[in-house]
Amino acid sequence: MILVTGSTGNVGSEVVKQLAQAGHKVRALVRDTKEASGKFPTTVDIVAGDLDNTDSLVNAMKGVSAVYLLAPFSPAVAKQEGNALEAAKRSGVKRIVKHSVLGAQWEGISIAKWHRASEKAIEASGVPWTHIRPSGFFPNALNWAGMIKNGGTVYYPTGQGKLGVVDVRDIAAVAVKPLTENGHEGKAYDVTGAQALTSQEQVDIIGKAIGKQLTYVDVPNEAAKDSMLGQGMPAPLVDALLEFCDAIKSGQAAAVTDTVQQLTGKPPRTFEAWAKENAAAFR
Numbered sequence: 685m686i687l688v689t690g691s692t693g694n695v696g697s698e699v700v701k702q703l704a705q706a707g708h709k710v711r712a713l714v715r716d717t718k719e720a721s722g723k724f725p726t727t728v729d730i731v732a733g734d735l736d737n738t739d740s741l742v743n744a745m746k747g748v749s750a751v752y753l754l755a756p757f758s759p760a761v762a763k764q765e766g767n768a769l770e771a772a773k774r775s776g777v778k779r780i781v782k783h784s785v786l787g788a789q790w791e792g793i794s795i796a797k798w799h800r801a802s803e804k805a806i807e808a809s810g811v812p813w814t815h816i817r818p819s820g821f822f823p824n825a826l827n828w829a830g831m832i833k834n835g836g837t838v839y840y841p842t843g844q845g846k847l848g849v850v851d852v853r854d855i856a857a858v859a860v861k862p863l864t865e866n867g868h869e870g871k872a873y874d875v876t877g878a879q880a881l882t883s884q885e886q887v888d889i890i891g892k893a894i895g896k897q898l899t900y901v902d903v904p905n906e907a908a909k910d911s912m913l914g915q916g917m918p919a920p921l922v923d924a925l926l927e928f929c930d931a932i933k934s935g936q937a938a939a940v941t942d943t944v945q946q947l948t949g950k951p952p953r954t955f956e957a958w959a960k961e962n963a964a965a966f967r
């Protein structure tokens with residue numbers, strides 16, 4: 685049995701779906717079983733659990749051999765994943781595949797530090813591990829949908845910096861390998877799309893997909909911060925996101941890898957294809 689945390693989110697839901705489609709026994713950890721019912725293929729076992737409650741995780745890991753460990757974007761990543769690690773040790777889990785972030789090993793920005801702290805704890809635990817370190821997700825662009833619908837100008841502080849954005853289905857397809865095959869233990873996989881794109885290029889691609897002339901405007905961090913805080917995003921997350929934007933702007937996030945092709949035998953999906961599939965969200 686494979687347990688997936690973060691199973692209702694962008695990546696976790698795809699990991700659950702792909703494992704189930706391939707015929708593996710999969711259990712989805714959810715906080716609200718009522719809310720989650722109907723979200724997964726019928727063969728999926730659904731279990732209640734919370735990353736802030738170790739006992740609930742011990743219960744969820746009964747009979748589990750491998751865990752896809754994904755915690756939400758927050759400074760609590762290492763704390764929550766530490767709870768899951770403790771539960772995994774108590775439950776005799778044989779393999780942890782940790783969902784991390786591209787560049788975690790450099791610990792240059794807060795998101796990397798949060799994830800690296802957890803990676804280190806997992807590496808020291810004695811439980812066999814693999815790290816999945818993805819670049820920025822395609823669906824992050826959905827955060828621009830309001831600006832695209834209302835006026836068509838996207839304000840975002842990444843200048844002309846590029847990011848090797850990636851489809852969450854490709855991240856999931858890579859994650860399925862170490863969850864279900866031997867030979868990936870002790871490895872960290874950097875997962876990106878085939879092409880690094882600026883925000884301007886992503887906006888142009890979305891514009892083509894919806895047949896509308898869109899504009900991208902680089903804005904100072906302070907303006908972006910006010911806007912994100914105004915939308916209710918907690919201050920520590922805003923600060924971490926702006927550090928990430930700075931890294932993009934300075935060219936530190938432009939790496940592109942061939943991990944998707946190497947592990948899955950298929951080229952990564954393109955942002956063009958994703959934008960067409962998701963055009964309705966931007967109209």
Ligand SMILES: NC(=O)c1ccc[n+]([C@@H]2O[C@H](COP(=O)([O-])OP(=O)(O)OC[C@H]3O[C@@H](n4cnc5c(N)ncnc54)[C@H](OP(=O)(O)O)[C@@H]3O)[C@@H](O)[C@H]2O)c1
Binds near residue numbers: 733795
């Ligand atoms: N976005 C990016 O570009 C990017 C790039 C690299 C790495 N990352 C990393 O990717 C992760 C986010 O992945 P995602 O976008 O797939 O997640 P997401 O869509 O934001 O979903 C978060 C998931 O975590 C669950 N969750 C929240 N709090 C929980 C708790 N206390 N106990 C158990 N489950 C809880 C949510 O379940 P509910 O349904 O209960 O809310 C949901 O399933 C973060 O670690 C982030 O640092 C993101």
